[in-house]
Amino acid sequence: MLDLIIRNGEVVTPQGVGRWSVGIDGERIAYVGIDDPSIAAGRTIDARGKIVVPGGIEPHAHLDIFDLTNPDSGKSTLGPEEDTRGMAFGGTTTHLDFCFVEPSMEMTRAVEERIARWKSNSFVDYSFHIGLLGALPLRVFDQIGELIKQGFPSFKVFTTDVLPPHPKRPRLRLDFGRIQLAMEKVAKNDGIMVVHAEDDDLVQFNYERFAHEGRTEGANLHLVHTKLSECLAFERVIRLARDAGSAVYFVHTSALEGVEAVVEARGHGLPVYCETLHHYALFSAEDYKKPRGFCYHTYPSLKYPEDQRALWQGLISDGVSTTATDEFPTTLEHKLLGTRIDNVTGGNLGAEARMGIIYTEGVVKRGMTLQRFAEVTSTNAARILGLYPRKGVIAPGSDADLVVLDPAIKKTLTREDFHVSDYSPWEGWRVEGWPLITILRGKVIVDHGQLLGRLGDGQLIPRKIDPVILRRPAS
Ligand SMILES: [Zn+2]
Numbered sequence: 493m494l495d496l497i498i499r500n501g502e503v504v505t506p507q508g509v510g511r512w513s514v515g516i517d518g519e520r521i522a523y524v525g526i527d528d529p530s531i532a533a534g535r536t537i538d539a540r541g542k543i544v545v546p547g548g549i550e551p552h553a554h555l556d557i558f559d560l561t562n563p564d565s566g567k568s569t570l571g572p573e574e575d576t577r578g579m580a581f582g583g584t585t586t587h588l589d590f591c592f593v594e595p596s597m598e599m600t601r602a603v604e605e606r607i608a609r610w611k612s613n614s615f616v617d618y619s620f621h622i623g624l625l626g627a628l629p630l631r632v633f634d635q636i637g638e639l640i641k642q643g644f645p646s647f648k649v650f651t652t653d654v655l656p657p658h659p660k661r662p663r664l665r666l667d668f669g670r671i672q673l674a675m676e677k678v679a680k681n682d683g684i685m686v687v688h689a690e691d692d693d694l695v696q697f698n699y700e701r702f703a704h705e706g707r708t709e710g711a712n713l714h715l716v717h718t719k720l721s722e723c724l725a726f727e728r729v730i731r732l733a734r735d736a737g738s739a740v741y742f743v744h745t746s747a748l749e750g751v752e753a754v755v756e757a758r759g760h761g762l763p764v765y766c767e768t769l770h771h772y773a774l775f776s777a778e779d780y781k782k783p784r785g786f787c788y789h790t791y792p793s794l795k796y797p798e799d800q801r802a803l804w805q806g807l808i809s810d811g812v813s814t815t816a817t818d819e820f821p822t823t824l825e826h827k828l829l830g831t832r833i834d835n836v837t838g839g840n841l842g843a844e845a846r847m848g849i850i851y852t853e854g855v856v857k858r859g860m861t862l863q864r865f866a867e868v869t870s871t872n873a874a875r876i877l878g879l880y881p882r883k884g885v886i887a888p889g890s891d892a893d894l895v896v897l898d899p900a901i902k903k904t905l906t907r908e909d910f911h912v913s914d915y916s917p918w919e920g921w922r923v924e925g926w927p928l929i930t931i932l933r934g935k936v937i938v939d940h941g942q943l944l945g946r947l948g949d950g951q952l953i954p955r956k957i958d959p960v961i962l963r964r965p966a967s
Contacts (some may be wrong), residue, residue: 538799547585547893614950643954878955
């Protein structure tokens with residue numbers, strides 16, 4: 493007898509979408525197919541009129557991390573115990589956070605500390621990208637192969653410090669020599685580069701110039717972190733990666749130019765992928781002028797309507813593989829602390845809304861297929877970042893991470909729809925379709941607005957990337 497069976501739902505699989513049953517035995521999916529009434533289960537969920545998709549994967553979160561935009565405030569983001577509650581409600585069953593390694597740190601020690609921080613403190617499954625920051629000693633790079641073997645195959649680098657050097661902040665940028673070295677090590681050991689790509693010369697010069705001209709109000713962020721900066725950096729990173737034979741995953745792609753660079757590289761058969769944020773696809777630089785406008789900001793910056801169109805085009809057809817949040821959960825007061833181009837709080841609060849927003853704006857409003865919806869919210873992140881086929885797909889043998897989404901829920905989101913912090917940038921947004929039931933490895937963790945999961949349900953998931961992903965654009 494199975495433990496759980498979901499009957500009568502529209503089940504979204506890579507082979508198609510159909511009115512199938514999903515049977516669950518323990519933590520895994522045991523059966524997907526035409527309903528067989530003779531199959532008995534401990535519990536039955538009737539999903540008539542609902543859509544059953546793989547549990548969401550949030551590929552880009554920063555929980556419990558020091559806020560570098562306002563270093564003097566001493567503030568950090570909320571931790572996994574708080575933010576992953578929202579992920580559970582929003583249909584996200586796995587997230588990828590970061591373990592940043594600075595020159596003064598030992599890489600393995602840094603990873604151990606991050607793992608210890610999450611243990612027993614997450615409602616959903618997790619792993620970490622390894623972030624390489626600043627002028628790291630070259631011996632640190634020799635540990636990349638070992639980390640990949642231990643199940644951490646993605647390495648994040650910044651091509652820019654993002655913000656100007658004052659007030660004093662740790663350096664984020666790696667020089668291109670060190671990025672090249674990381675790429676060589678990553679390529680050799682079947683890992684992938686995760687890149688925040690902006691042209692540091694242009695960004696830093698723009699800060700200097702705007703300060704000189706007295707144009708430091710935050711509504712100018714898109715003129716400092718520009719489309720051209722994204723264009724130059726994406727192209728330079730792609731050229732470097734081509735030489736090193738490395739796969740690349742660009743985080744928070746914000747501009748038409750970024751999408752074009754990725755599409756062109758993929759056209760040449762290079763293993764280049766990018767994510768965008770639902771914030772970037774749905775807000776523009778005009779929104780900075782609104783009373784709570786900086787709620788929508790994430791570095792690099794919000795851009796223009798033509799960029800939003802390109803991001804949607806990439807999401808719906810090809811070129812933009814995943815949707816992420818750059819989750820940076822803070823209070824509203826913290827998010828609105830800075831109002832200048834050099835101190836608006838970065839990151840965003842939106843992992844809880846991600847699945848529902850992409851369903852509404854992609855599937856309902858823009859004709860995205862249900863299969864593509866599953867790809868950009870789950871499957872592609874799983875494949876590119878090494879969680880597949882354990883995660884990201886409804887198939888026998890895979891973890892029973894599932895979301896029952898109700899397309900009949902039509903509402904304007906209010907504060908009460910959210911379960912993290914004291915605000916959401918998505919308050920006031922109209923949605924059609926919202927997650928109703930979230931299942932993590934066979935356990936129902938959220939059911940019709942009720943949290944049934946517990947801290948500690950979430951586990952560290954070791955990752956390994958399919959070599960096909962690393963050789964050609966395969967997701
Ligand atoms: Zn980030």
